Structures are given as structure tokens and as C-alpha cells.
Amino acid sequence: MNIIVCIKQVPETTEVRINPETNTLIRDGVKSIINPFDMYAIEEAVRLKERFGGKVAVVTMGPPQAESALRAAIAVGADEAYLVSDRAFAGSDTWATSYTLSCAIRKVTQSFGAFDVVLCGKQASDGDTAQVGPGIATWLDVPQVTYVKKIEEVKDGRVKVERMTEEGYDVISAPLPVLFTVVKEINEPRMPSLKGMMRAKSAKVVTLNARDIEAEPASLGLAASPTNVV
Numbered sequence: 001m002n003i004i005v006c007i008k009q010v011p012e013t014t015e016v017r018i019n020p021e022t023n024t025l026i027r028d029g030v031k032s033i034i035n036p037f038d039m040y041a042i043e044e045a046v047r048l049k050e051r052f053g054g055k056v057a058v059v060t061m062g063p064p065q066a067e068s069a070l071r072a073a074i075a076v077g078a079d080e081a082y083l084v085s086d087r088a089f090a091g092s093d094t095w096a097t098s099y100t101l102s103c104a105i106r107k108v109t110q111s112f113g114a115f116d117v118v119l120c121g122k123q124a125s126d127g128d129t130a131q132v133g134p135g136i137a138t139w140l141d142v143p144q145v146t147y148v149k150k151i152e153e154v155k156d157g158r159v160k161v162e163r164m165t166e167e168g169y170d171v172i173s174a175p176l177p178v179l180f181t182v183v184k185e186i187n188e189p190r191m192p193s194l195k196g197m198m199r200a201k202s203a204k205v206v207t208l209n210a211r212d213i214e215a216e217p218a219s220l221g222l223a224a225s226p227t228n229v230v
Contacts, residue, residue: 001048001117002055004118005058005059005120006118006132007059007069008034008124009032009033010035037123037125040184040187041120041182042073042077044182044187046190055079055080056078056080057080057108058073058074058078059108062083072200075192075200077190081205082104082108082207086209086210089221093227094135094227097135098131098138102139102140103214104213107208117178122183133146137179142177145161145181147163147181150186152171158173158175158176159176
């Protein structure tokens with residue numbers, strides 16, 4: 001089973017500042033961490049690999065310093081890491097971000113192999129939109145299930161999951177390939193082992209720019225983002 005995890009590096013502090021000219025987050029000088037919900041996605045990907053075999057690739061879109069988030073994912077069991085980084089991506093809203101990540105996933109599969117599952121955290125702690133995961137699924141034209149709290153079984157090209165609701169949960173069967181966004185109830189993320197940290201330190205992180213992922217320039221960055229913050 002080939003699993004791709006999309007993660008995001010977010011500000012650790014809750015004191016988020018906004019650029020008054022672009023109405024985007026000011027990230028300079030703010031310590032960053034892996035989005036907490038994405039840690040559950042990474043853990044679930046590693047657990048699926050342990051159950052069914054295969055490999056895990058982690059993808060993030062961000063500035064060069066986001067490489068540290070990818071190495072943290074390798075330390076807990078991911079096999080490959082891809083940094084999607086280009087000034088052309090700056091200011092992307094959820095529409096442009098999901099488009100860019102979908103292009104990156106298509107590029108990654110050329111060397112990684114076709115994916116069976118894409119995993120995302122249910123939402124990012126800075127934007128709180130919960131739109132990027134479903135957006136990626138739409139661009140990739142694969143089914144999606146959001147708020148997944150348990151992956152029950154994978155059999156005969158289908159996967160059965162429990163989707164958390166306000167009243168309890170739904171049991172949903174979906175064909176592979178598929179995208180899931182996961183909630184914190186799905187697992188308890190592991191701590192990195194010494195062996196994992198040593199591997200992460202020397203692991204190769206592949207950097208992809210806009211040209212590498214063959215993205216349409218008109219669909220990238222702030223200029224291509226229809227969201228307005230007022």
C-alpha cells in the first residue's frame with residue numbers, strides 16, 4: 001500500500017499577526033511546528049504501512065525551513081519526503097494550495113508509484129478551514145471521506161472507515177484510491193526513536209518548484225487565490 005501524507009508547518013504561537021497589505025499571515029520570526037492534526041495523519045500512515053506493507057511519502061508546501069517538518073515525519077516512520085517550495089506559491093489560499101499540492105502529488109507518483117491513500121489532518125491550526133484535503137481530492141478526482149476516526153479494513157480494492165459525526169459515527173466504504181482527513185481520535189502519535197532521528201538527519205528531502213510539478217502559473221499564489229480577507 002502506497003500512502004501519501006500532506007502536512008503543513010504552522011506557527012507554534014497563538015499570537016498570529018496579519019500583514020495589513022496582503023491580509024496573509026506573518027510567519028517571519030515565529031517558531032513553527034507540524035500542524036497538530038497532521039501528526040495523527042502521519043501516525044496513521046505509518047500504522048497502515050505496518051499493517052499492509054508498502055511505503056509512506058510526506059509532502060508539504062512551504063518555504064525552505066519547512067524541511068524540518070519533513071525530517072520530523074521521517075523520524076517517526078515516513079519513507080520519503082518532498083518539499084514543494086517556490087516564491088510563486090506565496091499567499092496561496094485553500095483553492096491555490098490544494099491545486100498546487102495535487103500537482104505535486106501527481107509528480108511524486110512518477111517515482112513513488114501510484115498512491116492508494118492520501119491522508120491529511122482534518123484542518124490546520126492557523127487557517128481552520130478544513131478545505132485543503134477535500135480540495136486535493138477534487139483536483140485528483142478521487143473519493144474523499146472527512147473526519148475519519150478509524151480505518152477498519154482494506155479488502156478487495158475498498159476500504160471501510162468510521163467517520164466521526166456530532167451524534168456518533170458513520171461507517172463508510174470507499175474504493176481505492178481515496179483521500180481521508182483524520183481527527184485526533186484516530187490514534188496516539190508515537191515519539192521518534194533514536195534510530196528514526198538518525199535516519200531523518202541523513203535522509204534526502206526532494207525539493208520541487210512550480211516548474212517541476214508542471215503547475216499552471218495562472219493558478220498559483222496570491223494572484224490566483226479567490227479568497228478575500230476583510
